[in-house]
Amino acid sequence: MPESAYANMDFSNYKPSSQDFVLKDLPVRVNPAPGPLGADDEAAVTAEHLSQLISALYVAAMEPDAWQVFLEILRQRIGGNYASFIVRDTHGENIGWVISAADSRRDLLQHDPYAFCSPLRGIPRDTVVVLAEWMTEREWRACRYYTDWCKDVDVFNVMAIDIVTDDGCYYGLRVTRSEAMAGFGPREKELMGLLIPHFKRALNMHLALHRDRQVISLYGRATAQLMMGVVILDQNGMVIESNPAATTILNSGDGLKVNNGALEAAYANDNRKLQRLVRDALLHAQTSQLSMTEGMSIGRQSGQLNWGVVVQSISSDEWSEGKQRPSVAVFVRDTTGRADPPLQLAQQLFQLTPSETAVAIQLANGLSLDEAAETLNIRLNTARAHLRSIFSKTGVRRQTELVRLFLNSVAWLGNK
Known part of the structure; x- marks a missing residue:
């Protein structure tokens, strides 16, 4: 399994506290699951069995912390002592990463140190494989994977699935039983087989959601570094979200603030116009799929240059009627805030020396050459020489x- 599987799924944020039931054998509290499949079952797999598993699986697709709940339901339903989700396999320097639900064992490791010698590596993808059908009992008992690892953790019978997601990453699902338990039969295989398309779809959903979140985070960081504040209002005109740049602007209380959940301007005339633009945007969002964009200038008590504000409607989604539906975006531009791009990045972009870059940044922040020289504690003639070289x-x-040139460059995006 490639390393990208771990990175793409973003299980790096998986909270250790959510694995306590695995590490300390604390039970997972879920709705009671139907009992394990048995020989006396009249039906192979009921709608109730499958529905509960699929429901838990799609919840896990939305939030990594929910995977262990799905695994515990699966373990109980099939009647195994472990159910495990292989996020990252062991190879090279990797110790792997496995999320497991355990029946009675304590201190279960979060990785499989012997996965590299597992006979189930390379099984056909999208296929349910039962170990007893994959190799003989004699071969299994002589296998290093069994003698060095599985025997000590009471694993004898194994049922496995490997799937490949749309981006080419491999993931595994395993359910195991002890030697004292019966082997896996047709009914257990049938249930696992029915899960395969949902397991793959859930992983692809998780990948897509994580990718979207990464992109949105990058966009947010870019607008924050450009000092572009973004405030999102709901269908009632209440603030539901703001990016870091907007939060800084609002917390300063210089011309704009949030009062009782609503965005307000400090001066009455500005506030009347702002509220009218917000109302117009809210009405427009309800009647048109096209966005409405209007702008205005908002005064600041500090006397600094006015805020440049743009109010834009967000087209309504006919599928969403819940609370706090994003309906209006308010963009605020800080035209006076000082920005300090990383010195090394600015040097690389413009091929300047550190001293020349320092002068250029001071000029970009609005200082005159005399003021830049004084700020940098250099002679004016030295500053002039740097400026000629910069030109x-x-x-x-x-x-x-x-x-x-400096203000329109990407150097400012290098700030953390």
């Missing part, structure tokens, strides 16, 4: 062009 390297001829 030569960047190809600009005026200080205003240099400022525009």
Whole structure:
């Protein structure tokens, strides 16, 4: 199994506390599951059996912490002593990563140290494999994987599935029984087989959701570094979310604030116009699939340059009618905030020396050459020499062009 399986699923944030029942043998509290499949069952798999498993599986697709609940239901339903989800297999320097539900064993490891020698590596994908049908009992008892690992953890019978997600990553699902328990039969195989398409779909959903969250996070960081504040309002005009840049602006209380959950401007005239734009955007979102975009300027008590504010409607989703539905986006631009891009990144982008980069950043933040020299504690003649060199390297001829070049560059996105 490739390393990308672990990275793509984002199980790096899987909380150890959610595995306490595995490590300390504390029971998982779930709705009572139907009993394990038995020889006397009239039906192979009932709708109740499958429904409970599939429901837990799709919950796990939304939130990694819920995987152990699905595994515990699966273990109980099939009647195994363990049910495990292999997120990352052991290879090279990896110790692997396995999420398990255990029946009675304490201190179960979170990884399988002998997975590299498992005879189930390389089984056909999207297929239920029972170990007893894969190799003889004699071969299994002589296998290092059994003698060095499975025997000590009371694993003798194994039923396995390996699947490949849309991005080419391998994941495994295992249910095991002790030697004292009966082997897996047709009914258990049937249930596992019915889970295969749902198991694959749930993993693909998880991958897509995690990928979307990563992209959204990157967008949020980019707008924050550009000092673009974004405030999201619900269908009632109440604030439900704001990015870091907007939070900083609102917390300053300089012209804009949140009062009783609503976005307000400090000055009455500005606030009346802001509230009208928000109301118009809310009405527009209910009647049109196209967004409405309006702008205004909002004064600041500090006397600094006004905030530039844009109010935009968010098209309503006919499938969503719940509370706090995103309906309006308010963008706020800080035109005066100082930004300090990483010195090394700015040097790399413009091929400047550290001293030249420091001068360019001060100029980009609105200082004159005299003020930049004083701030950097260098002679004015030295600053002029740096400026001439900067002009030569960047190809600009005026200080205003240099400022525009720096402000429009990607150097500012390097801030953490």
